[in-house]
Amino acid sequence: MEYHSVTSPANAPALSALNRRRFLVGISAVTGLAAFSQVPLEGTALAAPPIRGGEYPFKLGIASGDPTPDGVVLWTRLVPDLFSPDGGMPSRPVPVEWQVALDERMRKVVRHGTVSALPELAHSVHVEVEGLEPGREYHYRFRYRNDASEVGRTRTAPHEHSMGSLSFAFASCQDWTHGFYSAYRNMAEENLDLVIHLGDYVYEYGVPADGGMRKTAMPDVLREGPQDLDRWRMQYALYKSDPDLQRTHARFPWLVTWDDHEFQNDYVGDYDGTISTSRVAAYKAWYEHQPVRGRSLPRRDGSLKLYGRSNWGRLAQLDLLDTRQYRTAPPCGWGEAPACDAGNDPAKGSMLGATQEKWLLKGLHESQARWNVIATSVMMARLDHDGPTGDIIWHDAWDGFPASRKAITDTFVSAKVRNPVMVAGDWHSTFVNDIKSDFDRPESPVVATEFVGTSISTNGDDEVYGPYYGPMMKWNPHIKFFDGDRRGYVTCELNAHEWRTDLRMVPTVSRADAAAKTFASFVVEDRRPGAVRI
Numbered sequence: 001m002e003y004h005s006v007t008s009p010a011n012a013p014a015l016s017a018l019n020r021r022r023f024l025v026g027i028s029a030v031t032g033l034a035a036f037s038q039v040p041l042e043g044t045a046l047a048a049p050p051i052r053g054g055e056y057p058f059k060l061g062i063a064s065g066d067p068t069p070d071g072v073v074l075w076t077r078l079v080p081d082l083f084s085p086d087g088g089m090p091s092r093p094v095p096v097e098w099q100v101a102l103d104e105r106m107r108k109v110v111r112h113g114t115v116s117a118l119p120e121l122a123h124s125v126h127v128e129v130e131g132l133e134p135g136r137e138y139h140y141r142f143r144y145r146n147d148a149s150e151v152g153r154t155r156t157a158p159h160e161h162s163m164g165s166l167s168f169a170f171a172s173c174q175d176w177t178h179g180f181y182s183a184y185r186n187m188a189e190e191n192l193d194l195v196i197h198l199g200d201y202v203y204e205y206g207v208p209a210d211g212g213m214r215k216t217a218m219p220d221v222l223r224e225g226p227q228d229l230d231r232w233r234m235q236y237a238l239y240k241s242d243p244d245l246q247r248t249h250a251r252f253p254w255l256v257t258w259d260d261h262e263f264q265n266d267y268v269g270d271y272d273g274t275i276s277t278s279r280v281a282a283y284k285a286w287y288e289h290q291p292v293r294g295r296s297l298p299r300r301d302g303s304l305k306l307y308g309r310s311n312w313g314r315l316a317q318l319d320l321l322d323t324r325q326y327r328t329a330p331p332c333g334w335g336e337a338p339a340c341d342a343g344n345d346p347a348k349g350s351m352l353g354a355t356q357e358k359w360l361l362k363g364l365h366e367s368q369a370r371w372n373v374i375a376t377s378v379m380m381a382r383l384d385h386d387g388p389t390g391d392i393i394w395h396d397a398w399d400g401f402p403a404s405r406k407a408i409t410d411t412f413v414s415a416k417v418r419n420p421v422m423v424a425g426d427w428h429s430t431f432v433n434d435i436k437s438d439f440d441r442p443e444s445p446v447v448a449t450e451f452v453g454t455s456i457s458t459n460g461d462d463e464v465y466g467p468y469y470g471p472m473m474k475w476n477p478h479i480k481f482f483d484g485d486r487r488g489y490v491t492c493e494l495n496a497h498e499w500r501t502d503l504r505m506v507p508t509v510s511r512a513d514a515a516a517k518t519f520a521s522f523v524v525e526d527r528r529p530g531a532v533r534i
Helices: 017-031 182-187 229-240 243-251 277-288 354-366 402-414 465-475
Strands: 062-068 071-077 094-101 109-117 124-129 137-144 152-155 166-171 194-197 253-256 308-312 316-320 336-338 371-376 392-394 420-424 430-436 446-452 479-483 487-494 498-506 517-525 528-533
Touching: 062 137, 062 152, 062 243, 062 308, 071 094, 071 137, 071 152, 094 124, 109 124, 152 243, 166 182, 182 243, 182 487, 182 498, 229 243, 229 277, 253 316, 316 354, 354 402, 402 430, 402 446, 430 528, 465 479, 479 498, 479 517, 479 528
Parallel strands: 062 253, 166 194, 194 253, 316 371, 371 420, 420 446, 446 528
Antiparallel strands: 062 071, 071 124, 094 109, 094 137, 137 152, 166 487, 308 316, 336 392, 430 446, 430 479, 487 498, 498 517, 517 528
C-alpha cells in the first residue's frame, strides 16, 4: 500500500560424514541453496573461527515462531558487523550451540544441540525443536564461541483437544525511518501467548543520512534502497537492531507473513514459474531473518511457501495467508478505480492463486475449531469510496478481487464455519468491520468479523488517512469503527465463549518510551458474527 512520507530436530542422531554429504546434496537439489541450516554438526568437525574484530555476534537478537504442541522454531543470525556484505562473519559454516530450558536461568535444560550457520543463509539458523510438552512456557538461548545470546521466552501450543484460552497481538507496517517502535516496547509488557505479524516488516526504500524521524546518523551504504541480496540483508539488520522489536521477538513466539514492501510497493506475484533476481533476493533475505520452518526455504526458482495453518487446541484454527506471491493483477485496474464485471469472474483474477485458495477452503470445511482466524495482509471488507452514485474502490485490497472474497464468504455459509474472524494490516489505519455474505447486497447477512490494525510506525505522527477515509464512512455502514491517524497494535483474547479485542494506541512515535493506551474495545460472542463495542 502506498503511504505519504513525512520527509535439528533436537534428538536427531549425528550423521556420518558420508550421509551428511548426501543429505546436503539432496537439500541443495531441492532448494538451490548450498546446504540446509539445521544439519547437526559432527562433534568438532567444524571449528569455530574467530569473528573479525571480536565483535558480539548476536546483535540482531533471537526469536521463536510457529509453535506446535510439541515444538517451536528458534532463530538467530550471527552478524557482528551490521552493514558489511558478509555481516563480519567468515565465508564458511560455523557451529552454533542452542539450549531449551524450563527456567530462565537455563539450569533445567531439556533440549540442546549444535547446528551449522551457513554463509549461504547469512549465518542464520532455524532450529526446529521437537519433543517438548504442550501448552508450556520454555526459555532458550544460543552460543557462539565464548559469546551467549540473551535468554528468550517461548511457549508451545496446547494439546490438540484443549479448549482453554488464547491471547495474541497482531501488528504490521513498521517503517524504521518514520519513527520509534514504542508500540513494541508496550507490546513486550503484555501477557501474550503469540504475536502475528501481517507484513511490511521492512520497507524497500533507502535510508536518509539522519535516519528520518529517528535523527540517527546512518552509513552511506544505506542511502539507496535494496536491489541485491547483500543490501536486503543490511535492511533487515537495520530494522532488527531496534531493541524494542528484539525484546518483543524474545518474549513471544511469532507467526509471520509478508505484504508488498518486503519487495516493492503494491506489487503482484502473478507467479508463472519465473521470478526476477531482485525478488529472489528479497524473498531469500526475508527467510533468513524470520523464525519460520524449513518448509519455507527458498526453492530453486526463488519462490518459497509461506502460507500455513496453526492450531491452538480446539479453541482456534489460525490460517496465515500469502496475499502477494500468487496474486494476479487486479482485473479492474490499479489503485483507486471503478469496480467492473471482470472482478466477479474467478477466471479473470485471484488474490490467493488456485492452490492456496483450495487449501484454505478445504481447511475451513474441515475445521472443528471454536474460532477460525484468517490472518491476511490486506483488508477484506468493502470500502466504497464514492457512495451510491459511483463504484470507486481500492483495488490493492480484497475489493480488487471480489470473486476470491466471495469464494471465502460462501464457504463460511455453506460449511457452517464457526466464528470466522479476519485480522489484517496494511492500511496504517484501524477498522472494525462486519463481513457481509455479499457486499453488493447491503441487506445480506453478516457472516464474519474483521479487525484491521494500524501501523507500528509508518506515517509517523502525520494525519493522513483520517481526513481521507473519514468522509467515506457514511457510505460503509458495515464499518463499525474507523481511526486513520494513530499508531499502535491490537490485542485479542479469546476463550470458548467470547473474543475480546483491544485497540492499543501510542500518542507519538517521535520517542521510544511513549505509553500505549486502550483506545477502544470490542467483543464478539460465540456464534454471533459482528463486533460490539464495550
